[in-house]
Structures are given as C-alpha cells and as structure tokens.
Amino acid sequence: MSINFYSKFFPLIKKGVASVPFQLRPLSTRTDLFNVENKSEEYAIFRLNKPPVNSLNLEYLNLLNNQLDEFERNPKLKGIILTSDVKSTFSAGVDILEMYKCEPKRLEAVWRAVQDFWIKLYGSKKIYIAALNGHVLALGCAIAMSCDYRIMVDNDKTKIGITAVLLGINAPSWVKNTMINTIGFRETEKSLKFAKIYNPHQALKLGLIDEIVSSDKLLSRSEEVMKTWCKIPTLAREMTKESMRSETLGKLVNNREVDVQEFITSTMDPHLQDNLGKYLASLKKK
Numbered sequence: 113m114s115i116n117f118y119s120k121f122f123p124l125i126k127k128g129v130a131s132v133p134f135q136l137r138p139l140s141t142r143t144d145l146f147n148v149e150n151k152s153e154e155y156a157i158f159r160l161n162k163p164p165v166n167s168l169n170l171e172y173l174n175l176l177n178n179q180l181d182e183f184e185r186n187p188k189l190k191g192i193i194l195t196s197d198v199k200s201t202f203s204a205g206v207d208i209l210e211m212y213k214c215e216p217k218r219l220e221a222v223w224r225a226v227q228d229f230w231i232k233l234y235g236s237k238k239i240y241i242a243a244l245n246g247h248v249l250a251l252g253c254a255i256a257m258s259c260d261y262r263i264m265v266d267n268d269k270t271k272i273g274i275t276a277v278l279l280g281i282n283a284p285s286w287v288k289n290t291m292i293n294t295i296g297f298r299e300t301e302k303s304l305k306f307a308k309i310y311n312p313h314q315a316l317k318l319g320l321i322d323e324i325v326s327s328d329k330l331l332s333r334s335e336e337v338m339k340t341w342c343k344i345p346t347l348a349r350e351m352t353k354e355s356m357r358s359e360t361l362g363k364l365v366n367n368r369e370v371d372v373q374e375f376i377t378s379t380m381d382p383h384l385q386d387n388l389g390k391y392l393a394s395l396k397k398k
C-alpha cells in the first residue's frame with residue numbers, strides 16, 4: 113500500500129518539496145489573522161484570529177491553505193492543534209458576503225479555495241486536534257469534523273452544526289460524507305435535513321465531538337491528547353488514516369469541477385440570493 117498519501121493527491125506540492133530542500137522554520141509564525149506556535153518539534157498550535165467570527169473569505173482561505181502546506185512540508189511535525197483566539201467563536205464558516213450578490217468568477221475562486229482547504233485538511237497525514245473554544249458553524253463544522261479529534265468547551269450557549277437547508281442549500285456531498293464518517297448516516301440525515309444545532313453535551317452524545325472540558329483546560333487537555341498520539345508509531349498511524357479516508361477524499365478530488373459548478377449554480381439562484389440577503393440582515397440586526 114502506498115504511504116505517500118499527501119503527495120498522491122498533491123503532485124505539485126510534492127514537486128515543491130522535491131525541489132526545495134527543507135529548511136528549519138522559525139519558532140513561531142504570527143500574522144494579523146492567525147498565529148502558529150511550535151510547542152515542540154512534534155506539534156504546533158494553530159490559532160485562527162479573524163474577528164468577529166473567523167469567517168472564511170477568499171484571501172483568508174488562501175492564507176490558511178498556504179499555512180497547511182507549510183505544515184505538510186515539515187517532516188518533523190506530527191500534529192497540529194487547531195483552535196481560535198476569537199472569543200466565543202471557532203468559525204462561523206464561509207464569509208456570507210462572498211456568496212451574496214457575488215461575481216461568478218470570484219465565487220468560483222472562493223469555492224476552489226474551500227475545496228483545497230478541505231482536501232488538505234482531511235487528506236493530511238498529520239494529527240489534527242480541533243480545540244473548539246466557541247461556535248462551530250457551517251463550514252466551520254465541516255473543518256472540525258475533518259480533524260482527527262474534537263475537544264469542545266463546556267458552555268451550553270456554544271453551538272455546533274450545519275443549517276444550510278434553512279437557506280435552501282443542499283450541503284455538498286463531501287460535507288455530507290465527512291459528517292456520515294463522523295456520526296453515521298442516520299444522524300447525518302437528521303442533522304442536515306432538520307438543520308440541527310447542538311450544544312456541547314448534545315454533540316458529545318452524538319459523537320460529533322469527542323470530549324468536553326472547561327475553557328481553562330481546553331488547550332492543556334488538547335496538548336495532553338496530542339502528546340499521547342505523537343507516541344504512536346508514525347508510519348502505521350499515517351497508513352491507517354490514509355486507508356480510512358482515501359475513498360471519501362477521492363470522491364471530491366475526482367469530482368471537483370462538478371462540485372464547483374453545482375455550488376455556483378445553486379448560489380447564484382435568485383431565490384437563494386434573496387434568502388442570503390434576509391439572513392445577512394438578520395445577523396446584523398441582533
């Protein structure tokens with residue numbers, strides 16, 4: 113069995129690795145919009161920081177995609193804890209302003225960047241732990257589900273889920289598949305069909321998250337789990353992850369154009385545009 117999982121799906125990245133020798137990275141990387149702290153050679157903490165809700169627009173997705181590539185290029189790095197510095201929100205998903213009254217070319221670029229992000233994250237050989245400090249909605253939920261493990265703060269007001277259907281959106285098949293692989297077919301069907309939003313205890317019961325901790329323990333517990341997992345034989349862990357995920361991953365990798373066209377067609381639909389306008393207004397009114 114091939115163990116070269118990442119390069120199988122990212123031949124260009126593979127080419128980059130082959131032509132650019134690995135260089136030692138600085139201890140941490142800080143931009144205005146995220147922060148990477150290398151806790152040891154083996155793992156890093158990756159904090160999203162785009163207030164007010166870490167919404168994902170094209171520029172931010174491109175920035176995050178570059179950072180995922182950066183992680184992938186570091187052979188010593190085994191795992192990443194993905195979290196957010198924004199108070200009470202992990203991510204509210206795609207920036208709705210990218211979808212409302214949008215230019216088709218820009219929308220296409222946004223969706224390709226969303227696909228890239230999911231393919232890189234879901235297809236990574238590294239260990240990703242989602243440390244969910246706050247709300248985890250829509251694409252934010254798909255991102256969390258694409259990690260290997262989810263730990264969420266114990267706060268009844270914190271929400272996790274995907275409510276696409278309320279706006280007339282049929283979630284893309286790779287989002288559905290990611291959810292099916294996390295909580296099973298029946299619960300996914302109920303969750304998406306009825307736009308279910310869960311608090312942490314409901315999500316834990318469902319298996320949508322794996323642990324709940326108090327907010328002051330979120331990072332220490334995530335690091336504890338990460339350290340344990342870093343001790344697992346790397347090759348076997350990577351091969352297991354590949355064998356568990358390659359089928360689902362391949363379904364999007366081999367079907368990207370159809371997925372792009374479906375997204376553009378459904379988003380440009382006047383009825384959906386109308387819904388998005390009302391939804392945006394309701395968010396602003398609060």
Ligand SMILES: CC/C=C\C/C=C\CCCC/C=C/C(=O)SCCNC(=O)CCNC(=O)[C@H](O)C(C)(C)COP(=O)(O)OP(=O)(O)OC[C@H]1O[C@@H](n2cnc3c(N)ncnc32)[C@H](O)[C@@H]1OP(=O)(O)O
Binds near residue numbers: 164279281395
């Ligand atoms: C629209 C499509 C819905 C679902 C699609 C789902 C799945 C399909 C998967 C693939 C496609 C993915 C698409 C998406 O991800 S679209 C994004 C959908 N996201 C949401 O529906 C979340 C909306 N936000 C909220 O519910 C709340 O903001 C949240 C996260 C619970 C935080 O609440 P709170 O702390 O009270 O903050 P505010 O609501 O006051 O928000 C502050 C500020 O941010 C603006 N904002 C919130 N979310 C978004 C967003 N996703 N995009 C752009 N802007 C957003 C909000 O309007 C406020 O703006 P203001 O100017 O008033 O400060």
